[in-house]
Amino acid sequence: MPGGAAASGWTAYTPLSADPSYTSAVLGQDLWILALALEFASFLMGGVNFLTTPLTLRAPGMTLWRLPLLVWYEASGSLLFLLSVGPLIAGAIMLLLDRLVGTGFYLPARGGDPLLWEHLFWFFGHPEVYVIALPGFGIMLEIFPVFARKPIFGYRTIVISVLTADSLSLIVWAHHMFVSGMDPRLATPFSVTTILISVPFVIIVFAMVATLWGGLITLETPMLFALGGLASFLLGGVTGIFLGSETTDIYLHATYFVVAHFHYTMFPVTFFAGFAGLYYWYPKMFGRMMNERLGKIHFWLTFVLFNVVFIPLFVVGLAGTPRRVYSAAAYPLFQPLQHFQVVATVAAMLLLASQVPFVVNFVLSMVRGPRAENNPWRANTLEWTVESPPRHGNFALTPVVRHGPYEYSAPGSALDWTPQDQALEPAQAAGGG
Ligand SMILES: [Cu+2]
Known part of the structure; x- marks a missing residue:
C-alpha cells in the first residue's frame, strides 16, 4: 500500500502534482485531489440552494428590487461559484486520471500541457475570491444604512455593479499567471480586464461612502467592524492594481507584497465583515445583547494589530523578499529586513490573543447579556x-x-x-x- 502525505503545495501545480516519478507512490496526493473534487461538488449543491431560495421562496411583495443587499450578494456569489467551479472539478478529475490511469492531460512527455492545470485552477480561483468576499460586502451594505439612519445610496447601481463584477471576474484569471511561462502577449488583455474589474468595486465602495455621508452615524460594535472592514479593504483594492498590471506584477509576484495584498482583501471581508455580522445579528440569534465595551476592545485591538501585521509585509515585499522560501540559505540576503518580520510575527500572535475578548463576550452574553428586544438596532x-x-x-x-x-x-x-x-x-x- 503506497503511503505519504500530499506534497505539491496548496495549488497542486502540475507537472509536479501529476508526475508519476515524483508522486505516484503518494496515496495522500490522490486523496487530496479526490477530496478537492468532492468538496467542491458539495459546495456546488450548497450554492444552488443559496441561489434558488431567493429566486423561488420570497414573501409576497418581496420583488427582486426589494431584496436586502445581503441576499443579492449571497445569491450573486453563489451564481459565480456555479459558473466557475465546473472547470476546477473537471481539472481535478483529469489530474487524478493522469496519476492513476496514465492519461497525459498535464504531462509534456505524454503530449500534455502543465499550464492547463493553472488555467483551470485560476479560472475558478479568481472568481472564488469574490464568492468569499461578496457575502462580506453584503453584511457591510446591511449595516451602513442602519447605523447611519439613511437610505442606501444607489441600491440598483449596487446590484448591477455586483453582477458586472461577477461577469468580469470570469475573464481575469490569467493575472495569476503572468510569470507562469504563458505567452506574454496574453498578459495585456488580462491586465486590461483586471483593471476594468476595479470599476464596479469602486462604484460599490462609492455607494457605501455616499450612504455614510451626512448620516446620523453611531459607532456601535457592528458599525465599527463594518467601517474597519471597508477602510482595510481599500488598501487591498488599491494594491491589487499594482498586481493586475503585468509589468509591476513580474517584479512583485513572488514576493511578500502578494501576501500582504491578499490579506488586505480577504481579512476585511471575512473577519471584519464576519464579526460585524455576528455582533449585528447576535441579539436575533440568541435573544440577548453582547457587551459593547468588550466588543469595542475587540474591534480596536483587531483593527490596529491587523495593520501592524500586514503593513510591514508590503515593505519587505517591495524590497524583494520572496514568499515560499524553501531553504534557509535565502534568508541571510534579507537580514536587514528582519525587524519588519519580527514586528509582523509578534503582532500576529497578539492579533490571535486579541480574539479572547470576543470569545468571552460571545459565550458569556448568551447567559448574562441583557434581554434583546425584537428590533434593537x-x-x-x-x-x-x-x-x-x-x-x-x-x-x-x-x-x-x-x-x-x-x-x-x-x-x-x-x-x-x-x-x-x-x-x-x-x-x-x-x-x-
Ligand atoms: Cu485574481
Whole structure:
C-alpha cells in the first residue's frame, strides 16, 4: 500500500502534482485531489440552494428590487461559484486520471500541457475570491444604512455593479499567471480586464461612502467592524492594481507584497465583515445583547494589530523578499529586513490573543447579556419584525412586504424607520409613532 502525505503545495501545480516519478507512490496526493473534487461538488449543491431560495421562496411583495443587499450578494456569489467551479472539478478529475490511469492531460512527455492545470485552477480561483468576499460586502451594505439612519445610496447601481463584477471576474484569471511561462502577449488583455474589474468595486465602495455621508452615524460594535472592514479593504483594492498590471506584477509576484495584498482583501471581508455580522445579528440569534465595551476592545485591538501585521509585509515585499522560501540559505540576503518580520510575527500572535475578548463576550452574553428586544438596532428588514430569537418557522404569519429594505428617515414620518411589512405613507407612519 503506497503511503505519504500530499506534497505539491496548496495549488497542486502540475507537472509536479501529476508526475508519476515524483508522486505516484503518494496515496495522500490522490486523496487530496479526490477530496478537492468532492468538496467542491458539495459546495456546488450548497450554492444552488443559496441561489434558488431567493429566486423561488420570497414573501409576497418581496420583488427582486426589494431584496436586502445581503441576499443579492449571497445569491450573486453563489451564481459565480456555479459558473466557475465546473472547470476546477473537471481539472481535478483529469489530474487524478493522469496519476492513476496514465492519461497525459498535464504531462509534456505524454503530449500534455502543465499550464492547463493553472488555467483551470485560476479560472475558478479568481472568481472564488469574490464568492468569499461578496457575502462580506453584503453584511457591510446591511449595516451602513442602519447605523447611519439613511437610505442606501444607489441600491440598483449596487446590484448591477455586483453582477458586472461577477461577469468580469470570469475573464481575469490569467493575472495569476503572468510569470507562469504563458505567452506574454496574453498578459495585456488580462491586465486590461483586471483593471476594468476595479470599476464596479469602486462604484460599490462609492455607494457605501455616499450612504455614510451626512448620516446620523453611531459607532456601535457592528458599525465599527463594518467601517474597519471597508477602510482595510481599500488598501487591498488599491494594491491589487499594482498586481493586475503585468509589468509591476513580474517584479512583485513572488514576493511578500502578494501576501500582504491578499490579506488586505480577504481579512476585511471575512473577519471584519464576519464579526460585524455576528455582533449585528447576535441579539436575533440568541435573544440577548453582547457587551459593547468588550466588543469595542475587540474591534480596536483587531483593527490596529491587523495593520501592524500586514503593513510591514508590503515593505519587505517591495524590497524583494520572496514568499515560499524553501531553504534557509535565502534568508541571510534579507537580514536587514528582519525587524519588519519580527514586528509582523509578534503582532500576529497578539492579533490571535486579541480574539479572547470576543470569545468571552460571545459565550458569556448568551447567559448574562441583557434581554434583546425584537428590533434593537431599529432596522427595516423582516428578521427584525419577529421575536429574538425567532420561533420555529420564523414568522407566525407570512409577512407581506410593502417597500424596500432601506427606507430610513422618510420625510414626514415620526419614526426614522419603517419595517418592510409596514406601509410607508408618512401619515400612517406618524400615526403609528
Ligand atoms: Cu485574481
